[in-house]
Amino acid sequence: MKxxxxxxxxDFAPKAVVLGAIMAAKKHQAEIVxxxxxxxxxxxxxxxxxxxxxxxxxxxxxxxxxxxxxxxAVRVKKDASVVVATNLVKEGVCxxxxxxxxxxxxxAAAQLILKRIRGIGRPAIATPMPTPKGVTLMxxxxxxxxxxxxxxxxxxxxxxxxxxxxxxKSKPRVGLLNIGEEETxxxxxxxxxxxxxKDADINFIGNAEGRDVPKGNFDVVVCDGFIGNVxxxxxxxxxxxxxFLIKDAIKEGSLLGKLGAFLLMPTLKGLAKRLDVAEYxxxxxxxxxxxxxxxxxxxxxxxISNAVRAAKAYVESNVVNHIKNALTExxxxxxxxx
Amino acid sequence: MKxxxxxxxxDFAPKAVVLGAIMAAKKHQAEIVxxxxxxxxxxxxxxxxxxxxxxxxxxxxxxxxxxxxxxxAVRVKKDASVVVATNLVKEGVCxxxxxxxxxxxxxAAAQLILKRIRGIGRPAIATPMPTPKGVTLMxxxxxxxxxxxxxxxxxxxxxxxxxxxxxxKSKPRVGLLNIGEEETxxxxxxxxxxxxxKDADINFIGNAEGRDVPKGNFDVVVCDGFIGNVxxxxxxxxxxxxxFLIKDAIKEGSLLGKLGAFLLMPTLKGLAKRLDVAEYxxxxxxxxxxxxxxxxxxxxxxxISNAVRAAKAYVESNVVNHIKNALTExxxxxxxxx
Numbered sequence: 247m248k249x250x251x252x253x254x255x256x257d258f259a260p261k262a263v264v265l266g267a268i269m270a271a272k273k274h275q276a277e278i279v280x281x282x283x284x285x286x287x288x289x290x291x292x293x294x295x296x297x298x299x300x301x302x303x304x305x306x307x308x309x310x311x312x313x314x315x316x317x318x319a320v321r322v323k324k325d326a327s328v329v330v331a332t333n334l335v336k337e338g339v340c341x342x343x344x345x346x347x348x349x350x351x352x353x354a355a356a357q358l359i360l361k362r363i364r365g366i367g368r369p370a371i372a373t374p375m376p377t378p379k380g381v382t383l384m385x386x387x388x389x390x391x392x393x394x395x396x397x398x399x400x401x402x403x404x405x406x407x408x409x410x411x412x413x414x415k416s417k418p419r420v421g422l423l424n425i426g427e428e429e430t431x432x433x434x435x436x437x438x439x440x441x442x443x444k445d446a447d448i449n450f451i452g453n454a455e456g457r458d459v460p461k462g463n464f465d466v467v468v469c470d471g472f473i474g475n476v477x478x479x480x481x482x483x484x485x486x487x488x489x490f491l492i493k494d495a496i497k498e499g500s501l502l503g504k505l506g507a508f509l510l511m512p513t514l515k516g517l518a519k520r521l522d523v524a525e526y527x528x529x530x531x532x533x534x535x536x537x538x539x540x541x542x543x544x545x546x547x548x549x550i551s552n553a554v555r556a557a558k559a560y561v562e563s564n565v566v567n568h569i570k571n572a573l574t575e576x577x578x579x580x581x582x583x584x
Numbered sequence: 585m586k587x588x589x590x591x592x593x594x595d596f597a598p599k600a601v602v603l604g605a606i607m608a609a610k611k612h613q614a615e616i617v618x619x620x621x622x623x624x625x626x627x628x629x630x631x632x633x634x635x636x637x638x639x640x641x642x643x644x645x646x647x648x649x650x651x652x653x654x655x656x657a658v659r660v661k662k663d664a665s666v667v668v669a670t671n672l673v674k675e676g677v678c679x680x681x682x683x684x685x686x687x688x689x690x691x692a693a694a695q696l697i698l699k700r701i702r703g704i705g706r707p708a709i710a711t712p713m714p715t716p717k718g719v720t721l722m723x724x725x726x727x728x729x730x731x732x733x734x735x736x737x738x739x740x741x742x743x744x745x746x747x748x749x750x751x752x753k754s755k756p757r758v759g760l761l762n763i764g765e766e767e768t769x770x771x772x773x774x775x776x777x778x779x780x781x782k783d784a785d786i787n788f789i790g791n792a793e794g795r796d797v798p799k800g801n802f803d804v805v806v807c808d809g810f811i812g813n814v815x816x817x818x819x820x821x822x823x824x825x826x827x828f829l830i831k832d833a834i835k836e837g838s839l840l841g842k843l844g845a846f847l848l849m850p851t852l853k854g855l856a857k858r859l860d861v862a863e864y865x866x867x868x869x870x871x872x873x874x875x876x877x878x879x880x881x882x883x884x885x886x887x888i889s890n891a892v893r894a895a896k897a898y899v900e901s902n903v904v905n906h907i908k909n910a911l912t913e914x915x916x917x918x919x920x921x922x
Contacts, residue, residue, distance in 0.1 A: 425809075434730055472771045506848030
């Protein structure tokens, strides 16, 4: 299995990405194809001990910036790292692509090059969120906005299959993000989506309120990409803010408080690790004909390494085919019943 | 100034509400009219020392439950506590109403009895959220869903006036909750709302991303009530979850860690108080012709007392008239320029 990594994507690219790919090759026995400025990548690699590691480089002369219109840039910049990397998956040279660059560009490249799975209106980013009861998958967390009810229903099916085959959960509990528990609550979108999700062949539990997400009351939470993106960024920022405030309170506090903080530090660090999204490496883009992992723009070496590990598990799960089959079966059932 | 309190509304009503009203009368020199089952309220009061406190009781024989359709219930149950209390404001007997009961019922009662301010399409709940840089006001946090762009623009104006006159902030920084910094980002709703907010006579800074809210980068954040409600419930639950996990980690941790936690406890308690939404008492419902404070369903005695304090400051600010004037001036300017 070969994983291609967009070496030029991310706030700390190319260095953190290249080092992360090397770490993945060592720790997770991954075969890697790094895509980007060959000279720069070689320079970084030259300083590391990579003897016998299965790392190749594929040159790409362009980069898509965060401020560019994603779909336009993907169409024009044929030699952009994320475009070249996605093409390697399309051509069957690689099994999956990892990118920490512009999310919009990675989604656009996947849609334009790999194409959507038949029956899927829009792909969805499925972000794993840590909770006390395990991981909750939230989708869509930003691939698309202004969703239609059928898109949310499709996300429910795709998220359920990902939770089942990649996260190895039996009968994943799927919820619809909403503003009340009752079926009649919500806006126009969620009221219609509720009816579709109820009819889908998944373990749909009902509405998930905002408070249910951090508690981990659902395995999969379905929402429009606008709200998913807002909630995700809010959650990251809030966790950081609380830990910042704790540090600040300790600094301002009593000497005994400082001693207490010192003694408590190992415990707090263990907790921070448990809540660290970097542990998951990235989020799969579900609904396209290929395996795409989108990592956070601020990804460091460890995050990229974990993203490669996530990409391997994703490919091994064969989820893309499971989604294809689920949608085909559904169509056959529908045709049969007419 | 007289504040009427819906004694029957809230998870711990009537006891916590009545005790909270007594606390407010003592601590905040508030004149109170408690509305609800007179016999029950008298029973609770009888056990307290309320001599010479300015507390009256107004009997109401009905209650609107959480599971009832708000507008229908307000229309049918003429003697429901929240309806009677809102009527006291309408009639000029009281200056403001506080309710911790069904949010939908309080909003419906305000809309049907007090009526909207001319020029406001929909009222909005403006929830104060604690941040390291002070309070951020988020509106709408659940009065309405499926907003139109003009509703978000009106929320921007109302939130700005509340921040200025009640929170005493000069030129409050108003942001539009969105999924990117740039003006072109967002969904159909936010793209159109951006243009309207830019033209409004407020200090509109631009888009606020999810990450900006916990950091306190804005004084006022404008959004549709669906997303505001989800984010608010998410935030409450996440804060609780993190503190729960810290406690849990301490319990499972080393003896030194436990000692550390013990020494750190006063510091952490001070921080928890700083982040406690109960400190604010409740959220104003902006856009109706009267002063309405909506408190959390789980309000305890202290929260209700703080809600009465908030209601007093709200009335003193004269914000309802400021909103009326702002909308009238706007209309005149528009007419003048035609």
